[in-house]
Amino acid sequence: MKIRILGSAAGGGFPQWNCNCFNCSGVRAGSIRATARTQSSIAVSENGIDWVLINASPDILRQLASAPELQPARAIRDSGICAVLLMDAQIDHVTGLLMLRERSSPLPLYATEQVFADISTGLPIAKVLSHYCGVERHLIAPDGEPFVIAPLGQIRFMPLTLSSKAPPYSPHRNDPHPGDNIGLAMVSITSGKSVFYAPGLGSLSPSVLAAMESADVLLVDGTFWTEDEMITLCLSKKPASEMGHLPQSGPGGMIEVLDRMPASRKILIHINNSNPILREDSPERALLTQHGIEVAADGMEIQL
Template identity: 30%
Template sequence: MPPSPPYAVILGTAQDGGYPHVGCACDACEAAAADPERARRVACLGLVTSKGMALIDATPDFASQARDLARLARRPASSPLRAVLLTHLHAGHILGLPLLGREGWATDTTPVWATESCLGFLENNEPYARLFRDGHASPRVLHLGWDTSLDDLVIQPIPVPHRSEAGDTVAYRIEGPGRSLFYAPDLDALVPDVLDHLRAADIALLDGTFFRRHELRRDDANTVPHPAIADTMAKVSAIDTKIIFTHLNHTNPALDPESRERRAVEALGMRIAAEGQILELD
């Protein structure tokens, strides 16, 4: 049974292309395609407050993630979202937004929280712009470093380094009555400011895209910068914060619960994110 709100729930843990990854026939993706227990949805975090529910990012798996969030919150699947908060504009984080429109949920002014640059892109490019014109979504500007209240949570968008071709990228500090969570699924590097926010939180969900820097077969890893789990573990092993890795690419060997990479993570008291995992904030 879920705890009393507020709490967070992990609804997806894969990189934008999913797991099995779109267009991939590697052994790991073939195994995930054959076994639903291995498959993972795109990285997403749900928030349950005393008054309702919110999602961080609108992924290609938006429909099933919204339904699962309602189930875990013991609310009808038709219950409106209190907010959709965006970390940035890369495909896996916004492709679900059009399902708020008339072809999908047909919601009534669902608040979409994002930075000014991200909202500017969405309001001026289809199919996202139509959501705002037709009243299915309502833009809410987030100011970097400023606190915003969502019922019994205080949420602060933190600017982080990432490939931000069309808008800012943020992590979120989420403060509950009893515990705090730092959610940073996409990063280029663990810069000092990110480490400071990590230390200040009780729980941190961090970018775990790659276990090592050079896993990709098709690209130079320098064109897709992410902090490798192996490097992150070395930097944060002395920090008391509970560390959980999310946003795993299909090449990441830590996806396999029997791998030596998974054992290395767990030996340090850290974890690989699991769908359905609840993080209490009360």
């Protein structure tokens, strides 16, 4: 199983277009040691030719231009993307679907009933695509049976319900439903190795903890360093937990959780532009290194 991280930042990317926090202004000016990042998305393959895109970021065209292996060029019009799997209906995870509209056949799209409802009504991307390539719907049952996505017959996908929030435009933003957000365990049938992917993780249920404990690689929520990060920086009035994210630091934070996990690699993804771990020489980054935790970057590759 091959995984390529197409984008590693949270919504808005890094730097965020309208943000002048220390991180964003610093990376623009070149005054801090940090690398720009696009909004989170990964691609998964077993042969390096056919890829499942997991979440479709608004930055998808830029990400594909930086990933030549996703363009096998077998015909005058071609793409290595054989299907798209959505883990939620957040704008930074679904609006890239519109950039895939030039397909000559319906786009195989895997999502839960809740996600399909949100992108069919509140943000009617599926309806818009019906006027272009169309959508071939594949329903995912949260906490359902493992499934495969052709032609990736040797990778088993297992969805798990996450305790998080539906997007702000959703009619049940403040009334969570199973399927609003999922985590994803991916197992290589060939090697027996597994990855647990959860870019948005507000709390840890027993099933999620079990999936994390059994994974060889963890690719999990790295949005905020502290619970009050956005409040302290005057960027928002909401704490991390209210936005559906578990911060890295503090009691019960992601560092403490990851310390208990046996995975050979522990990687944070979906990193907000405000997070000090984006600065390569920050004390916070050094602390992660001490704990054996990596920070995802665009273009990072994982092979299992």
